[in-house]
Amino acid sequence: MYRTVAKQLLRGARSRVSGTDVRLRFPNPHSTISRRTFSPSPTPHNSGEIPIPRVYVDLPNSSESTASPSSSSSAGSSSTASSAEEGRRHTRERPRGEYQDEQARVLQSALRHVLTLGWTEDAMMAGARDVGVSPSIVGSFPRKDAALVEYFMDDCLEKLIDRIDSGLEFSNLSPSGRISKLIRIRLELQAPYISKWPQALSIQAHPLNFPTSFKQRAALIDEIWHASGDDGHDIDWYVKRTVLGGIYSTTEIYMLTDSSPEFRDTWAFLDDRVRDAFDLKKTIQEVLSLQHIWQKLLVLEWGTRFKDLSRKFFNGEAYWGHLS
Amino acid sequence: MIVKLSLIILGSSFTGDNFVSTTISGFKEVREEDKSQLVGNVFTNVASNYDLMNDLMSGGLHRLWKERLVSKLNPFPGMKHLDVAGGTGDVAFRILETVNSETEIYVCDINPNMLNVGKKRAVERGETKSLIWAEGDAEALDFPDNSMDGYTIAFGIRNVTHIEKALVEAHRVLKRGGRFLCLELSHVDVPLLKQVYDYYSFSIIPAVGELVAGDRESYQYLVESIRRFPPQDKFALMIADAGFQKVEYENLVAGVVAIHSGLKL
Helix, strand or coil, rough: CHHHHHHHHHHHHHHCCCCCCCCCCCCCCCCCCCCCCCCCCCCCCCCCCCCCCCCCCCCCCCCEEEEEEEECCCCCCCCCCHHHHHHHHCCCCCHHHHHHHHHHHHHHHHHHCHHHHHHCCHHHHHHHHHHCCCCHHHCCCCCHHHHHHHHHHHHHHHHHHHHHHHCCCCCCCCHHHHHHHHHHHHHHHHHHHHHHHHHHHHHHHHCCCHHHHHHHHHHHHHHHHHHCCCCCCCCCHHHHHHHHHHHHHHHHHHCCCCCCCCHHHHHHHHHHHHHHHHHHHHHHHHHHHHHHHHHHHHHHHHHHHHHHHHHHCCCCCCHHHHHH | CCCCCCCCCCEEEEEECEEEEEEECCCEEEEEEHHHHHHHHHHHHHHHHHHHHHHHHHCCHHHHHHHHHHHHHHHCCCCEEECCCCCCCHHHHHEEEEEEEECCCEEEEEEHHHHHHHHHHHHHHCCCCCCEEECCCCCCCCCCCECCCCCCCCEEEECCHHHHHHHHHHHHHEEEEEEEEEEECCCCCHHHHHHHHHHHHHHHHHHHHHHHHHHHHHHHHHHHHHHHHCCCHHHHHHHHHHEEEEEEEEEHHCEEEEEECCCCC
16 A cells, blocks of 8 residues: 555656646645546546556547646646647647656756756756757746756655565565665665765755655655565554654765765665664563563552551551561 | 627627627727727837836836746746847846846837837847847747747737737747746736725726826726736636646736746647
């Protein structure tokens, strides 16, 4: 179930790349998910079991969805744009993709410029030029630098999921070993960008961007936890994810200043942290399991003492104790 | 002859032996050929006082609106930009300031008087290299296909006779990835503010026009044309019909002004 939730967030995030409808003068922190073309008879509220299909409908008679009433004007107009487009399709040389795809393509090619230009609009404009699109398109992203970083985070999560799905050597590893391996795989995905990663982190920490980055990280932690297969019911769900989130973040930051070959020190650091967390878990488990034994002991102890005292008192032993 | 219809909608009627299409100009019915001339006359009259009147009518807010438009446009060095109906050059100058280097900004306007005011201002500011002043009609632009990175029209589209044609032209001249931005006076729906705004529009603005510019008629026309312009959602649909994607709008001052944007792909 968590896998499908993660995938849904990714789909939602992709379509949310720039689908905001700003009706007020002040920017809205939340964005509306502009729905793309659906296959016939869509279910507007996803049950959570079935992932939202990622549909690139190129059928000439594709039925356009009427967006939900709260959806933005862009959804309504994109449907009319597509219907107008259909009439002109035969006159165009190349098929016109949905704007989200074009934006994703721009962001993908912008990643190639990040090492030289950083996580900036300049990288995005260079990416746009590579794809053959006017750099003006960068203006259509609502939070420009953040859009690039968020796209990268989503991309990494997808790659992680793909790697998990394609099978990993897990059988001989303990739970702590599995978690270590998963975090290592994920961090290795961002290793090529490590020189510019501090900038990405500061972009993610910005108040405007923080809600989205938090959601992305939560999905990532969820995915790692789910894939490690640890289904213990001993500690709280939130505690598990907080602890894992802490391990991931500290390792990520450690990696920024690690200059050892192939980040060996970082992986050693990671293993230590995971081991600490599992030791802590064991300690807490022991404490909790001993709790009822402690309770019984205390009751016994004090119960006995109380009995003695009362016997002494009623038999006069309190006064004449030395005579018993 | 002005022909009155019972329903105030776009339609056609005939006088005598020929069909005459009518359009809306303010609250008066006029023939289509006459509308552009009427608009032309209005702007010939207001050109010299245009900037001053803008300041007075909007309380200086129009500067902020134009700045918001330019920041939404997100101009970049080396871009080719077209500002339509931008006679006095307000938007063009702001783009130049933002970019701060060589670009090509075409300022197109149907009215030569407005362009002259703009050219004078450019000379005063010492901006002569990047600006190109062109007289032209928004419905039939003189620029090649796929040539512009950006297209803006600030407070101009409601004066166009066939808005759809102007939108199609905008779509034509933009490159792939180019953006269309339209800043226009729009509809206020917020209950109390609406009444205040109506009172201000119909009672105060023509009076100020008379006082400052000596021209009540033109400003009466202005205020009426705002009311006749399609509301935000309808205009967004029109933009989408012209072929733009990701059509959005942003209301400023609760709808007194709206910035519509679209992306060409």
